[in-house]
Amino acid sequence: MMMRRVVSGLAVAAFASAAMAQQPDTFGRQFIQREGAPDDRLAFLGQRLFFDARLSGTATTACASCHDPSYGFAEPRRVSISDNGQHGRRNAPSLLDVGFLPTLMWDGRFRTLEQQALSPFQRGEMGIGVDHAVQRVSSDPQYVQHFRAALGRRPTADGMARALAAFQRTLISPVSRVDRFLMYNEPAVLTPLEQHGFYVFTQRAPCSNCHQLFPLRPDGKVYSRPLLTDFRFHNLGIGYRFGGFADTGRYGLSHLIAEWGAFRTPSLRNSARTPPYMHDGSLATLEDVVEFYNGGGLPNPNLSPLIRPLFLDGYEKAALVAFLRALSDPDCEC
């Protein structure tokens, strides 16, 4: 409920860009677009759509209901609840830095933000279909004006997808202390405990086998900051029960046995902001996550060979959690 209020507040603000630009305490402030260059106009339009609950059946769900700026554009619920009240199977991932991911969703079924953008209308999350949403947008003269300014035409489904994608590409996470430590050569920004956590993360465990610091994208590009994913899919045993997976992950798409129960390695930037964790939101805290890895994951016939018991002591576990927290933007009280 509280989140609904936050979202509708933002939706209102999205219609008054000047008012929004004056909210210094909003985490999303650095994403506010000015109406200027053509790309800005598209992203600005996308921002309006993203926060607009009128694009849902009950007029209470927006993209931002599940991708809430106050939770790093993720959600505090274990799994998503659609506009009609139905519980989904997966936890909404953070959209920070999403523009840099070569595959989207926990199973990687989309390649671009444009391809993904209309799926919440097709899968019932918004409670209305795409055509209905386009109708609603078209009946608002302000939107018609914004579509004309950004794309030179009336509202269309394709235009909505392009605008939502453009907005999401502006969601770049702020510089964290780990960024400063690694890239700007400022060792003193991390406490000795956090520095030990970095050692555990990259050497002792090592988590960075999968949460790679600077992964190479298929197109050869590297994100300018540590992204902490390998863009691949692995089975950790999350969700394995009674000999099966309620959600088979990547296998559901590829039907390759090797991908049974495998999910995409998420980026860990700002993960302190985005509990609960894992595709099904089954781990509540970062401490729980570290405990899970320390125990060697959840044994199942397809467990990744990279997951095994770690035998970390109390200090190493605390160090690892401290390091993970330092991956957040410095304003985060998390």
Ligand code: HEC
């Ligand atoms: C009811 C909750 C809900 C709503 C509303 C919702 N999403 Fe999501 N979103 C999710 C969940 C859950 C996932 C993960 C789904 C999966 O992996 O199958 C997701 C995944 C995504 C991803 C992929 C992120 C990644 O890291 O791979 C993007 C992008 C995204 N949503 C954008 C949007 C946009 C744009 C809208 C509005 C049009 C929207 N979402 C509305 C719950 C929601």
Ligand code: HEC
């Ligand atoms: C074999 C590859 C692999 C290794 C090694 C690995 N991870 Fe992960 N990590 C993943 C995958 C895949 C997921 C998502 C799994 C799922 O949801 O089923 C994940 C999820 C997470 C999450 C949850 C993020 C979120 O937003 O839900 C955290 C935190 C995390 N890992 C931290 C670590 C730490 C700390 C280590 C080292 C102790 C580690 N990982 C080692 C692949 C790996």
